Amino acid sequence: xxxxxxFGLTVGLSAILFxxxxxxxxxxxxxxxxxxxxxxxxxxxxxxxxSPLSVFMAALRMGKWVFLPPSLSSSFxxxxxxxxxxxxxxxxxxxxxxxxxxxxxxxxRKGLHLLVDGAEPERLRELLEIEIGAWETRMRLAARVxxxxxxxxxxxxxxxxxxGLIHVMENLxxxxxxxxxxxxxxxxxxxxxxxxxxxxxxxxKKLMTTIGRLVSLREMYVDGLVGIANGDNPRTIESRMQGYxx
Numbered sequence: 483x484x485x486x487x488x489f490g491l492t493v494g495l496s497a498i499l500f501x502x503x504x505x506x507x508x509x510x511x512x513x514x515x516x517x518x519x520x521x522x523x524x525x526x527x528x529x530x531x532x533s534p535l536s537v538f539m540a541a542l543r544m545g546k547w548v549f550l551p552p553s554l555s556s557s558f559x560x561x562x563x564x565x566x567x568x569x570x571x572x573x574x575x576x577x578x579x580x581x582x583x584x585x586x587x588x589x590x591r592k593g594l595h596l597l598v599d600g601a602e603p604e605r606l607r608e609l610l611e612i613e614i615g616a617w618e619t620r621m622r623l624a625a626r627v628x629x630x631x632x633x634x635x636x637x638x639x640x641x642x643x644x645x646g647l648i649h650v651m652e653n654l655x656x657x658x659x660x661x662x663x664x665x666x667x668x669x670x671x672x673x674x675x676x677x678x679x680x681x682x683x684x685x686x687k688k689l690m691t692t693i694g695r696l697v698s699l700r701e702m703y704v705d706g707l708v709g710i711a712n713g714d715n716p717r718t719i720e721s722r723m724q725g726y727x728x
Contacts, residue, residue, distance in 0.1 A: 483549060484548065487548050487549050490684070491680070494680045495680065511665065512672065514669040517642050517646075517665075517670035517672075517673050518673055520641070520645065520670055521635060521639050521670055521673040521677065522673075522677075524638035524642075525634050525638050525674075525682075528631075528638070529541075529627050529630050529631050529634065532627075532630060533630075537620075537624055537627060538627060540620065540621075540623075540624035541624040541625070541628060543624075544621070544625065544689055545628070547692050548688050551692055554692070554695050554699065556699055556723075556727050559703050559706070560702075560706070563710070563720075563723065564719065566594075567709065567719050570710050571713070575597060575710075575711075576598060578598050579598045582598065589610075589613065589703075592610070593606075593703060593704065593707050596610070597710060601711070602711070604708075606707060606708055606711055607708050610704045610707070614700050614701065614704070617700075618693065621689075621693045622690065625686055625689035625693060626686065628689060629683065629686035631678070631682040631686075632679070635677045635678040635682060636675045639671045639672070639673055639674015639675055642670025642671070642674065643668065643671045646665075646667025646668075646670060650664055650667065698726055701726065702723050705722060705726070706722075
């Protein structure tokens with residue numbers, strides 16, 4: 483659980499609501515289902531229109547990384563590869579074949595499989611770096627869906643505001659309906675700008691950061707496998723992999 487994400491979202495929302503109360507306003511005045519429907523529905527439709535289905539679904543799945551990020555621990559891989567390098571020096575690369583079934587990550591499995599099959603070090607690096615590049619591209623496209631939502635949301639909020647004002651203008655002869663229309667107009671803008679800057683854009687930035695760290699871990703893994711393929715000293719391999727830890 484990423485506690486700083488929960489704390490940050492709580493602080494942001496609390497500051498806005500508390501500020502509303504300090505100004506003498508009521509929190510209930512910010513609850514406008516119509517405005518929320520316009521902003522959320524319009525933003526959702528816009529990002530669905532711009533994105534292929536696979537990218538959109540990947541973006542939804544990645545959303546949980548904000549609160550439940552994937553494992554970013556490097557020590558496990560460093561210890562694993564250090565152990566593999568010891569085995570390879572003593573028993574040869576084929577002795578690592580039994581380790582493949584213990585890996586759950588497809589990328590890790592593919593890398594070790596190539597190593598056991600005797601791929602040349604540079605060829606091994608080339609193949610795995612191509613896969614890293616393709617994976618990174620897919621992940622960044624998915625993260626940009628959230629970034630796009632942050633761009634569309636304020637505009638949809640303005641659209642909701644204009645719609646609310648149109649409703650006000652249509653009912654100038656009936657003062658009892660003016661308050662509701664004006665409320666929708668202003669609250670729609672708050673929802674659009676607030677969701678963009680408190681939710682969508684921070685999520686996009688956090689996902690980009692997580693992707694960058696995952697790419698670094700994969701590059702570290704490739705470097706370790708190439709070191710084993712080259713027959714480097716286990717301590718040298720471990721030391722080089724430690725350099726990836728920031």
